[in-house]
Amino acid sequence: MTTTQPRPAIAVTGLRKSFGDHVVLDGLDLTVAGGTVFSLLGANGAGKTTAVKILSTLLRPDAGDVRVAGHDVVREPDAVRAAIGVTGQFSAVDKLLTGAENLRLMADLHHLGRAAGRRRAAELLELFELTEAAGKPAGAYSGGMLRRLDLAMTLVGSPQVIFLDEPTTGLDPRSRRDMWQMVRELVAGGVTIFLTTQYLDEADELADRIAVLDRGRVVAEGTAEQLKRRIPGGHIRLRFADPQSLDAALGVLGEAVRENDAFALRVPSDGSLHSLKTLIGRLDERAVPVDELSVHTPDLDDVFLALTGERTDEKVTA
Amino acid sequence: MSTLSVPAPAGPRFHPLRDSVTMLRRNLRRMLRYPSMTVMLVGMPVVFLLLFVYVLGGTLGAGLGGAVRSAADGRAAYANYVSPAIILMTIAATVQGTAISIAMDMTEGIIARFRTMHIARVSVLTGHVLGSVLQAMFALAIVIGVAVLVGFRPTAGFVGWLATAGFLVAVTFALVWLSVALGLASKTVETASNAPMPLILLPFLGSGFVPTESMPAGLRWFAEYQPFTPIIETLRGLLLGERIGNEAWIALGWCAALALGGYLWSKRLYNRER
Numbered sequence: 001m002t003t004t005q006p007r008p009a010i011a012v013t014g015l016r017k018s019f020g021d022h023v024v025l026d027g028l029d030l031t032v033a034g035g036t037v038f039s040l041l042g043a044n045g046a047g048k049t050t051a052v053k054i055l056s057t058l059l060r061p062d063a064g065d066v067r068v069a070g071h072d073v074v075r076e077p078d079a080v081r082a083a084i085g086v087t088g089q090f091s092a093v094d095k096l097l098t099g100a101e102n103l104r105l106m107a108d109l110h111h112l113g114r115a116a117g118r119r120r121a122a123e124l125l126e127l128f129e130l131t132e133a134a135g136k137p138a139g140a141y142s143g144g145m146l147r148r149l150d151l152a153m154t155l156v157g158s159p160q161v162i163f164l165d166e167p168t169t170g171l172d173p174r175s176r177r178d179m180w181q182m183v184r185e186l187v188a189g190g191v192t193i194f195l196t197t198q199y200l201d202e203a204d205e206l207a208d209r210i211a212v213l214d215r216g217r218v219v220a221e222g223t224a225e226q227l228k229r230r231i232p233g234g235h236i237r238l239r240f241a242d243p244q245s246l247d248a249a250l251g252v253l254g255e256a257v258r259e260n261d262a263f264a265l266r267v268p269s270d271g272s273l274h275s276l277k278t279l280i281g282r283l284d285e286r287a288v289p290v291d292e293l294s295v296h297t298p299d300l301d302d303v304f305l306a307l308t309g310e311r312t313d314e315k316v317t318a
Numbered sequence: 319m320s321t322l323s324v325p326a327p328a329g330p331r332f333h334p335l336r337d338s339v340t341m342l343r344r345n346l347r348r349m350l351r352y353p354s355m356t357v358m359l360v361g362m363p364v365v366f367l368l369l370f371v372y373v374l375g376g377t378l379g380a381g382l383g384g385a386v387r388s389a390a391d392g393r394a395a396y397a398n399y400v401s402p403a404i405i406l407m408t409i410a411a412t413v414q415g416t417a418i419s420i421a422m423d424m425t426e427g428i429i430a431r432f433r434t435m436h437i438a439r440v441s442v443l444t445g446h447v448l449g450s451v452l453q454a455m456f457a458l459a460i461v462i463g464v465a466v467l468v469g470f471r472p473t474a475g476f477v478g479w480l481a482t483a484g485f486l487v488a489v490t491f492a493l494v495w496l497s498v499a500l501g502l503a504s505k506t507v508e509t510a511s512n513a514p515m516p517l518i519l520l521p522f523l524g525s526g527f528v529p530t531e532s533m534p535a536g537l538r539w540f541a542e543y544q545p546f547t548p549i550i551e552t553l554r555g556l557l558l559g560e561r562i563g564n565e566a567w568i569a570l571g572w573c574a575a576l577a578l579g580g581y582l583w584s585k586r587l588y589n590r591e592r
Contacts, residue, residue, distance in 0.1 A: 056434045057433075057434060058430065058433055058434060078332075078436055081434055081435055081436040082436040084434065085434075086430075086431065086434045088427055088430060088431075090427040090430075091427050092426075092427035092428050092430055092431035093427070093428060094344065094348070094426070094428050095426070096347070096348045096351040096352060097344070097347060097348070097351070101347065105340065105344055108340040108343075109337060109340055109432075109435060109437050111333060111336065137351065153431070154431075157435070
């Protein structure tokens with residue numbers, strides 16, 4: 001692997017986990033270098049949360065070797081717990097306590113001492129822009145504030161490795177950007193981040209390395225650039241008002257591919273002005289009416305669809 | 319001999335006591351933020367006390383034997399008879415609250431956070447146990463106060479009250495651990511609020527409200543052997559200066575068994591994967 005550190009922050013080999021007959025993780029191998037962001041990408045039900053639960057000692061693996069911060073999660077779970085912080089999908093805050101009380105609870109559990117604990121809590125409230133709401137019960141917080149408090153609580157103990165399980169699911173765009181900024185600052189401070197997400201732009205934005213998880217296995221791993229290079233180039237999408245126009249266009253453009261559920265075609269293209277002019281010229285010659293034209297460069301969505309066999313509909317049902 | 323041959327424990331040391339106190343503080347704060355629970359837990363036994371003394375007491379008191387010449391005499395006699403049962407019912411109501419708050423806690427993400435932290439695991443549960451014991455003492459002080467107001471006349475001296483307090487703590491501790499397990503075993507908060515219901519009913523199926531001699535044979539057998547009867551008899555003995563005999567040892571035996579059983583069951587339930 002491309003690890004440059006002497007000891008990876010996370011090293012997983014041959015991890016397996018089943019619930020009854022249902023195999024969730026089917027021989028997972030991962031290596032995460034210290035001080036980097038690693039993103040595990042997958043649809044709901046792909047096994048992301050199970051992987052995080054095993055790495056954070058909540059679940060025991062059926063088989064495989066799992067080391068976090070140099071410690072085996074099965075033999076030395078306490079040493080692992082002392083090194084990690086987890087911010088899960090569902091807010092792990094006490095909603096009856098205020099924001100400040102939640103942070104001081106964490107400080108007490110980390111045995112920071114009264115004065116140091118209060119200082120740390122105040123610092124984090126400030127950092128996460130929660131100072132104003134510090135005295136209100138967390139139950140009254142908005143979704144974005146809850147996530148910020150959640151992450152702040154994770155940071156009280158200054159963990160070396162932080163697990164973020166879908167940290168921006170359900171957040172509004174601004175809160176997402178705030179969360180991304182927070183993650184960048186943490187990594188700049190030397191923390192290792194293990195991020196799971198179903199949002200490709202999030203992985204693209206934050207991750208040094210990305211692994212695509214499908215049916216309990218890693219089907220691709222690399223940087224966002226490496227993954228994008230693995231699939232065919234971009235395309236031009238044409239949308240038509242009726243099937244007649246679509247058929248006419250299909251006759252003109254040999255290499256076009258039909259989209260299933262719309263009167264639309266995808267024409268492979270490098271996105272250059274020249275190729276665009278040629279395409280428009282050919283359509284103009286036959287006077288084919290086009291409702292809408294858009295140029296697509298490959299993104300992680302394409303990679304994801306190509307690698308996981310376009311089973312995105314399972315996102316809803318899983 | 320050096321202790322160096324023992325492999326060093328992985329990670330920093332645990333502080334179970336300190337963590338339990340932290341968790342206790344958390345639970346006391348939660349009780350203050352959600353006072354309607356405590357009000358309900360105190361209110362229920364008070365309502366039962368008033369019902370039994372004022373509505374049923376005049377007639378039930380006459381059935382206790384002794385020199386009862388009027389309904390007022392009966393009521394006075396019955397207030398003394400029923401108060402220990404109401405005291406026990408207060409504990410049963412409080413531990414119902416324990417089961418509810420444990421189940422509520424388990425549905426919240428914060429427990430998953432505690433599980434991934436380097437803290438003494440049992441402190442999550444001991445925090446609840448200590449919180450509930452304090453809550454029960456608070457409720458008991460109010461209920462005993464109301465009982466005295468409606469005619470309960472304990473004859474216990476200082477030592478008697480001290481013994482009573484210690485005994486009540488022991489009974490509460492035992493029932494709280496049982497209730498923690500019931501709360502953990504429940505999948506929903508609703509189930510958890512129903513699970514300890516038998517604890518509320520058991521004083522009725524014992525010597526709590528009427529002497530067991532007045533019951534039909536089968537029920538009487540159950541009433542004499544179930545744990546609440548020796549507990550109530552011990553309370554009566556301590557507060558009203560009656561002879562206790564073996565009942566106290568049987569009661570303490572039950573408490574030890576319930577506490578240990580509840581603790582082991584809770585620990586097992588808490589450590590299972592979910």
